[in-house]
Amino acid sequence: MSTRLWHDRATSIQIDGRAFINGERVHAVSGATFENTSPVNGRKLCHVARCDSEDVNLAVLAARTAFEDRRWAGKSPAERKRVMLKFAELMRANRDELALLETLDMGKPIKYSLSVDVPSAARCIQWYAEAIDKIYDEIAPTNDATLALITREPVGVVAAIVPWNYPMLMASWKIAPALAMGNSVILKPSEKSPLSALRMAEIALEAGIPAGVFNVLPGFGHEAGSALALHNDVDCIGFTGSTRIGKKIMEYAGQSNLKRVWTELGGKSPNIVCADCPNLDEAVEAAIGSIYFNQGESCNAPSRLFIEESIKDKFIEKALAMLPAYVPGDPLDPATVMGAIVDNIQLNSVMGFIESGKAEGATLLAGGNQVRAESGGYYIEPTIFSNVTNSMKIAREEIFGPVLSIFTFTDLNDAIQAANATAYGLQAGVWTSDIRKAHHAARALRVGTVHVNQYDGDDITVPFGGYKQSGNGRDKSLHALDKYTELKTTWINLA
Secondary structure (H helix, E strand, O other), rough: OOOOHHHHHHHOOOOOOOOEEEEEEOOOOOEEEEEEEEEOOOOOEEEEOOHHHHHHHHHHHHHHHHHOOOOOOHHHHHHHHHHHHHHHHHHHHHHHHHHHHHHHHHOOHHHHHHHHHHHHHHHHHHHHHHHHHHHHOOEOOOOOEEEEEEEEOOOOOOEOOOOOOOOOOOOOOHHHHHHHOOOEEEOOOOOOOOHHHHHHHHHHHOOOOOOOEEEOOOHHHHHHHHHHHHHOOOOEEEEEEHHHHHHHHHHHHHHHOOOOOEEEEEOOEEEOOOOOHHHHHHHHHHHHHHHHHHHHHHOOOOEEEEEHHHHHHHHHHHHHHHHHHHHHOOOOOOOOOOOOOOOOOHHHHHHHHHHHHHHHOEEEOOOEEEEHHHHOOOOEOOOOEEOOOOOHHHHOOEEEEEEEEEEEEEEEHHHHOOOOOOOOOOOEEOOOOOOHHHHHHHHOOOOOOEEEEOOOOOOOOOOOOOEEEEEEHHHOOHHHHHHHEEEHHHHHHHO
């Protein structure tokens, strides 16, 4: 579809900003709304229901009622599988609409909304659907006089609180395993990007997921989000977002019913390139492509690049030559590879980090400016700093924007030590032709995923999550099912 056609569709699309509770679109109880503005061009898209504690109470009641009467949990695994497969099929059937909502809402290029976000979200739902009837319970090896059964049961009411950078995909990573195991779900999307989540709820209902089983509450974190975290009838929270808010949600869980909290939080991922890198061009392409993908608004973005001193100049020369391909463009142009920052607040935050890098003595090699201001949207050039030290703010804190910090090293152990000198531990990369060095680095790096001679390898079959203040949970893979189930032991006396 051409740029013109995408703009025509963007102008004509009808968007419903009401919440979704118990199978129906509803206004917030208070009647309050907030304005949803597109970062593409600053155009008002719609007014969205501003849900608060009263709406949370209604959604929790609907979810609890649905769980207790077993309208979903009581269905056979084969029936839940059939419905969720239909859900994934309908996601694909509505690909263009969902992709457009995603691009208009948070500014990512339509190219990737179409090719990455919608297909990956649908695959996630399909994959967990297919897993439903392949998860077996256990019999413990006890003595002949007893039978000990270990069964997996849904935890109950699950609140999924997700961020704005991958609205549909992050939602799917939470709701798919939770629904697959028979839970009722309340999804709280970010107030910056609620539109695809609301549409997904309608599609889920159409697929056959019963009313009350999947609810969506748009609203602000300090209102709807905190009310969910403090609610005594929510059994579990799956959260992706900042480390600061993740800590707050864990506090709320302790203050209420000690609900389990699974967090996937921030990152400051290192990418280490050794002089014996097997293919320098591939390493450069991965480093640049991964940091600027999604405008740098990715928790796993390799924002700290460690280059061995002997190849630094050649690497930087190649990296700078790639930057013209990442000049921000119109997100509705299918050729654009870097789009808009999600809103003016995030734009100002990223620009503040850029200013701090310059003030603290880092060398600005490229970028550093806001661009396309005349469009009414929010865009920042791909930015590179060199001569960065671990004491600088741009080296310590998560920027969540298109900013790359370059360090150099002469000894791999020093690079690993510097890479680990962070509160985060989400992902890392290491590039070397020496398998011994690769294994040494992979074992020494305190992160949830280590990429060797590539970056951003990804599949629904492998877990995603981190160490330290990058969180305590794992999304994706069969391991995610552990978050949304209880293990029950039943002892039977056979004597």
